[in-house]
Amino acid sequence: METEISTIGEFGLIDRVTSGLTAGNPSTVKSVGDDAAVLSYPDTDVLVSSDMLLEGVHFDLTYVPLKHLGYKAAVVNFSDIYAMNGTPRQITVSLGISKRFTVEHIDELYSGIRLACEIYGVDLVGGDTTSSRSGLVISITCIGDVAKGEAVGRDGAHDTDLICVSGDLGAAYMGLQLLEREKTASAGMKDFVPRFEGKEYLVERQLKPEARKDIVARLAEAGIRPTSMIDVSDGLSSELLHICHASKTGCRVYEDRIPIDYQTAVMAEELNMNLVTAALNGGEDYELLFTVPLHCHEQIKKIDGVKVIGHITSENLGCALVTRDGTEMPLRAQGFNHLNQ
Template sequence: MENRTEIGSIGEFGLIDRLAEPFKSHQGWTSVGIGDDAAVLNSGGKLTVTTTELLIEGVHFDLSYTPLLHLGYKIVSVALSDLAAMNAIPAQLVLGIGLSNRFSVEAVEELYRGVKNACEEYKIDLVGGDTTASPQGLIISVSAIGVVDAPQLVKRSGAKPNDVICVTGDFGGALLGLQSLEREKQVFLANPEMQPELDNKSYVVLRQLKPVARFDIIHEMRDLGVTPTSMIDSSDGLAAEIIHLCNASGTGARIFEKNIPIDDETYLSATEFNLSPLTAALNGGEDYELVFTVSQADYEKVEKISDVTAIGYMTDKQDERVIVMKSDQLVNLTAPGFGA
């Protein structure tokens, strides 16, 4: 039987020491990390960018099908994706957790193993946080800190008419992963002896359980000397993010159905659930891809990046946010849904 250590047996500070011990610093400007009253960062004159995410069990994640190891990785990626959307490079992380008494030390360590895996992959430092009791379930607050030189900072508000709208990766997979996991949960609840049927859902399930912040594209664009004119990450769905960019920049947008990237497994899973693949891509959310605009001149460089797709362009008509269907029909983009 797996050993179980009650948190009360080692106390809050014992738990903090135990969780903090494996974490090593990757950033030279982390002056003071875990162990003092606050972290101290010396960024050497760069802009410091920070973001915070709050995730609550039963609202943002379901532990009946979300392994704690994957959850630890995901909470880091979710926070860091906001930094990627600002064209910043991630550096530090602060993590707060609220725990009910159903969690053992080993369970919390498994969560932190996922956090550590993400810290190693993104080369960032966990520099502090807090632990507290929760009346029920698991509550997680994660704050991420990054840096960027002032000329490279990208906001939502810089897009201009005729800028090319680009996206990384593909869309709709996370939603279909969630649908697949929820269906298997209901099957299990009805008959606990049934085995989950996820053999042909590996891609979409991973999109839901272990999203990746797209710093690979950020670094590729920097290598090409490209700074997007505006950018956002796709946490709320592609349509919503384009509308956010338009609202902030004072532009319209025209995108094309034929250009929206949808993975084959996402497409097949959507049809299995009697869901339009296009609806999943536009409104699914949690893909954590980047949605950004570049000038016409810079697009000549960006189109060399293999995992970037041009899906449309910004217009000077602020009330025009449309998708051109394959039939040439124009449909208004709306969030959370879309319709004429």
């Protein structure tokens, strides 16, 4: 089925993609269908975060299925809210759509957005739909809540705090390398079958990242409130520098502590890339990077999926990676910088 969007028009498309939406959060008073959504946040602080994804810059539809793209676009916004120690509650979705997209394409994209909303308990409450001259544009704003005064920013790290990270790093970046390699290999070939065996984890990390809702919950259960927190979207180095800059501190991170999955290591070997560079600078992992007071060491060790990778220092000591042989290398932000591409 291929239905041109012009046959149903802007309002028809909006009706279609928002039909049957139900609002599950008590804070959602009025959802789609008016000039603005109405929300109620009487006893909490409200968190707001926005992200824009552009075709050809942030995603390549030759290997990213639209449903996955929708899922990822929503999840990366949820991740920003979790990284503030909050819970995402609502999103608005603004789309710019070029003529090559059909109604069915947009249905696919929304099915991914809706799936993410369902899994994370978030309500889709509004947005905008318009035509684009070139490619797909997705702009999502996420609204969430956090107990009054409990938001965790980037600016609260202190000397001697432990630096912790969830999950593992570099896999999403290696997944991107793999997808790019297979895209190149498939050029001009009919019925090309990409080779992903033994590397499924990398592909999944790139195409279907998850936000670490579980980590925020486990920290709360353990009674640990991080002193600072950020999600790893641009790469560990870049995010650490953000925390240290905002907190006016330095840091030491130990190369041998950086969590890296086996598949990531194999792929780096195959591509003849430096594994630590990939783990430090590869973006889109959407893991949580946070600092906790030193006295939380024993408690943190008990939390599954969290690793202590270093510690905060005074500002004058700068930010450095300590390599396996004890050498200190200055940390630099070489993460994805979409403006320098």
